[in-house]
Amino acid sequence: MNKKYKNALFTLQNAGLSKTPQRIAVLTSLLEATTPLSVRDISQTLAAKARIDRVTIYRILSLFKQHGIAREIASSGGTNYFEMASLENPVHPHFNCRNCGELSCMEPLTFSQSRQLISSQEDYSVDHIEINISGLCAVCRNATKLQKQQNKQV
Amino acid sequence: MNKKYKNALFTLQNAGLSKTPQRIAVLTSLLEATTPLSVRDISQTLAAKARIDRVTIYRILSLFKQHGIAREIASSGGTNYFEMASLENPVHPHFNCRNCGELSCMEPLTFSQSRQLISSQEDYSVDHIEINISGLCAVCRNATKLQKQQNKQV
DNA sequence: TAATTGTTGCAACTCTGTTGCATTATTGAT
DNA sequence: ATCAATAATGCAACAGAGTTGCAACAATTA
Ligand SMILES: [Mn+2]
Ligand SMILES: [Mn+2]
Ligand SMILES: [Zn+2]
Ligand SMILES: [Zn+2]
Numbered sequence: 201m202n203k204k205y206k207n208a209l210f211t212l213q214n215a216g217l218s219k220t221p222q223r224i225a226v227l228t229s230l231l232e233a234t235t236p237l238s239v240r241d242i243s244q245t246l247a248a249k250a251r252i253d254r255v256t257i258y259r260i261l262s263l264f265k266q267h268g269i270a271r272e273i274a275s276s277g278g279t280n281y282f283e284m285a286s287l288e289n290p291v292h293p294h295f296n297c298r299n300c301g302e303l304s305c306m307e308p309l310t311f312s313q314s315r316q317l318i319s320s321q322e323d324y325s326v327d328h329i330e331i332n333i334s335g336l337c338a339v340c341r342n343a344t345k346l347q348k349q350q351n352k353q354v
Numbered sequence: 355m356n357k358k359y360k361n362a363l364f365t366l367q368n369a370g371l372s373k374t375p376q377r378i379a380v381l382t383s384l385l386e387a388t389t390p391l392s393v394r395d396i397s398q399t400l401a402a403k404a405r406i407d408r409v410t411i412y413r414i415l416s417l418f419k420q421h422g423i424a425r426e427i428a429s430s431g432g433t434n435y436f437e438m439a440s441l442e443n444p445v446h447p448h449f450n451c452r453n454c455g456e457l458s459c460m461e462p463l464t465f466s467q468s469r470q471l472i473s474s475q476e477d478y479s480v481d482h483i484e485i486n487i488s489g490l491c492a493v494c495r496n497a498t499k500l501q502k503q504q505n506k507q508v
Numbered sequence: 509t510a511a512t513t514g515t516t517g518c519a520a521c522t523c524t525g526t527t528g529c530a531t532t533a534t535t536g537a538t
Numbered sequence: 539a540t541c542a543a544t545a546a547t548g549c550a551a552c553a554g555a556g557t558t559g560c561a562a563c564a565a566t567t568a
Contacts, residue, residue: 332450334430374564413516511567520559522556525555530549531546536544
């Protein structure tokens, strides 16, 4: 509890972000979570302690993403989830249950390893595996390069 | 053109689905597409020929998914995309440009292979790689099993 | 033809996520 | 500690994706 709180304070300090109660609360939620959280999850978790507007949560998570503190996970349900991003918690696959909707973290294996692992466990039933890579496509990458060059010339 | 239309007819026939103009139109769109399409994409594409309600498109795509004809791809933008699913077009990674939003298909490689391929091409800039696996978690799998057993006993 | 069944279109709705703006809190200097 | 400058929050209103109920319509079958 208190340890997570201190961790939250340190993380904000380290990123040069102001330590508002809202940011500390959201960060503490992410640190305490065992699965990725949706904005709704965070909102409900924090509702007991303080009433933080969901817009604020969105803005805080967006900020955390920009600073590499948190990472966003898309789900086909339309809701996005967030989890802590760090060297100790590298990018990894997630398992999304079609029935209860739970999103859980998996070991950071490769695609084929994950598939093998999952099929070897009788308990799971895999419908679909998806790899999504995001970044800049060739066109946009070049456009950005050109812009930078032009800015230098001006 | 006509070839895609015939392919659409055959696919519906093969799945035992009635060949309505709306289903043929949506299926033809998917067959002609070079990238996964959103409901909005399909709606706009078909707007010239016929006015199909977006609810109908949702229902048709949901049906296609159930019959393994189409596959859904989640994107962090909140919009989901659809593409043909078949043995010739197996599950594969997708690249989502953060700038122009385009979603393009990648070769069906493993996670690590995709990462290597992408980093070896100067043009691309990768922000984030994500693997999402969906299906039934251990709890729901067991619950389903129990239900089936109980149904047999009744 | 008439009854049955399945499909579509429309309206209304829920939910996620975003934006503009006024209010309030944090920070850093005095 | 006080104050001004700046940053963050809350509120309201909004846009867009996706869903549901229901009536109208189309296809099938008797
Ligand atoms: Mn995770
Ligand atoms: Mn694809
Ligand atoms: Zn489950
Ligand atoms: Zn692009």
